Amino acid sequence: MKRLPSELAALSLAEIGSKLLGLVAITYLARTLGPEGMGIIALGTAILMYGSIFADLGLPILGTRSAAVEKVSLGSLRIKISSARLLLSISVALLGGALLWFIISNTVSRDVAILYLIGLIPASLSLDWLFQGIRRIGTLALARILGMTVYLVMVLALVESSGDMIFVPIAWGGGVAVQALFLWLYSKYIPTSSLETKPLDSTPIKLMRESIPLGFANLIAQVVLQFPIIYLTLFESSSDVGLYSIAFRVIVVFLMLDRVYYTLFFPIISRSAQEGREVLQRRFYRAIKFIALIGFFLGTVFIITGGKLFPLLFGNEFRASVPIFDILVIYFILTLLSSTLSFTLIALKKEKLYTRSLIVGAIGFTGILLLPLPGDSQLVAPLALVVFQLITFLVMVRHIQDEIPFSIERVVLFPMLVIMVLLTGGAMVMHLSPLIVSIAVVILALPSLLFSIGFSRDDWQFIKRSIL
Known part of the structure; x- marks a missing residue:
């Protein structure tokens, strides 16, 4: 926990840099391919995410947790986790590619999806999980921005029209391969064992079995997360899929905060769980107050600025993405809040409770999609995501409160009411x-949230001591 501020700065700057590079790529692709082309790319990435579920099986989370507690040889852990992931990814690429060849009739859509699945093979060799577990944040950050830079350069060089769509998954695979190679080369400079560590007493097959509970949880989350793309592909046009995809991709860009937060706090919470419930409770409550402050404030900024930025960045064709984006902002806030609960349950080795929470949320998600709700399917899909995340969050709150008492009213309800009042008042004038009104709402939001959440000077000092 005593890492220097430079590590947090490196991670934050690299995440911001890599996501900005990603935003540049999205903007370029949206203007080059249009809504229909973005719909095909969205379908390919959705299939990629489904493939990654079976290619990972929760192994990266298992590896991060094992590396964080510093009881096993890192060299042994690296080889066995990577071997298991490589075996799974090759199997998924072969079986998935064969299946897609017969299922998808559109040649371009099929080829894009298959190439994305092939990219799982270099992705399986990436050691993000290892560097996260041992908190080599600077190296991890550099690798991520390097991979995204390669992806962007390849996109700009190879994709000049909608006829070049096939090069988008190739560029993605190239970026991932460079990132994986960089981390493997750098991992040779990490001490792999000490007198206090022992070799990992598991075969790749045993590791797969051990990671299945984590993999099952990821299966539920990713099926829900990517299903709106499948849903819109089945019932709407590729252009409609593209409009949803752009709004969702912008949210994903800003969810870099969740990735930074998870990377920093999951190892801290994992160690805190071994130091005692009092330590865990104190760090957990301050952590969730901190992320609530960030989430609600940024959510306010996004809603205020979204309507103007979408046409400016992506063109007037994507103006219809704004209502979708506004709904997904709620999903963004709930995702940040849920992150603390999920990795705390995992740190407490209560993965089954996390999985149950996701199952209940998925039932709510399915209900929203099946109900004959009035309105555009483009809005029903993001609404279903919000319902999924809200139900999952509330169920996890109940499980966490059995272990760590905390006030959901202070963390969620009070700040939510404050933001609703500010946005409603701003809309009226x-x-x-x-x-001027937009600037005033943003300026008032921060002190209002600090007060409603109860974020104190002691909380801030804790954040600085623990992270900075």
């Missing part, structure tokens, strides 16, 4: 001066 927005016609007077849109720019």
